[in-house]
Amino acid sequence: MKLRRRPDPMVLGFQIAPMVDILLVLLCFFIVTWSFARKENELDVKVPNAEHATESNPVVNQTVINVRADGAVVWNRKVMELPDLGAKLKELSTLFPDYAIIVRGDERVPFRHIASVLDTCRAAGIWNVAFATSKAE
Numbered sequence: 318m319k320l321r322r323r324p325d326p327m328v329l330g331f332q333i334a335p336m337v338d339i340l341l342v343l344l345c346f347f348i349v350t351w352s353f354a355r356k357e358n359e360l361d362v363k364v365p366n367a368e369h370a371t372e373s374n375p376v377v378n379q380t381v382i383n384v385r386a387d388g389a390v391v392w393n394r395k396v397m398e399l400p401d402l403g404a405k406l407k408e409l410s411t412l413f414p415d416y417a418i419i420v421r422g423d424e425r426v427p428f429r430h431i432a433s434v435l436d437t438c439r440a441a442g443i444w445n446v447a448f449a450t451s452k453a454e
Contacts, residue, residue: 361385365424367450379417380409381449386423388430399437406441414442421449 362383382402383391390397392405409416418438422431438446 362391362421362423363425364421364449364451366453368453371452378413378415379419381419381421382434384420384422384426384430384434386425388426390430390434399433402434403437403441406438406443410442415445416443417445417447418443419447419449 362385380392385391390399390402392402397405406416406418420431420434422434435446
């Protein structure tokens with residue numbers, strides 16, 4: 318009686334193409350989530366607590382201006398002087414009339430620094446200004 322011999326199973330090596338596909342998908346995922354998570358929040362600015370604070374969703378025409386405890390104004394991770402900030406805000410207000418500014422002032426900053434940022438926004442023609450607070454725990 319003649320029996321058929323089964324062929325030896327073919328051992329496949331490490332498949333690199335599926336691994337590259339998975340790594341590219343993970344890379345794209347982390348790049349996209351990193352860019353969304355990269356909000357303009359300075360870590361050394363501690364905003365005051367508010368009892369009825371709500372979290373807002375960022376929109377396209379919106380910028381965060383941070384005012385540190387020493388009175389330094391930070392925009393796009395750069396410390397700016399008020400005249401330079403006014404010039405940039407003037408450009409934005411001419412391009413986008415409903416441009417929104419969120420002022421994140423440190424809880425220890427004197428109000429005169431916040432008022433000077435507000436005055437700069439108003440002089441640039443920006444009327445949509447909000448203040449950032451954190452929810453009381």
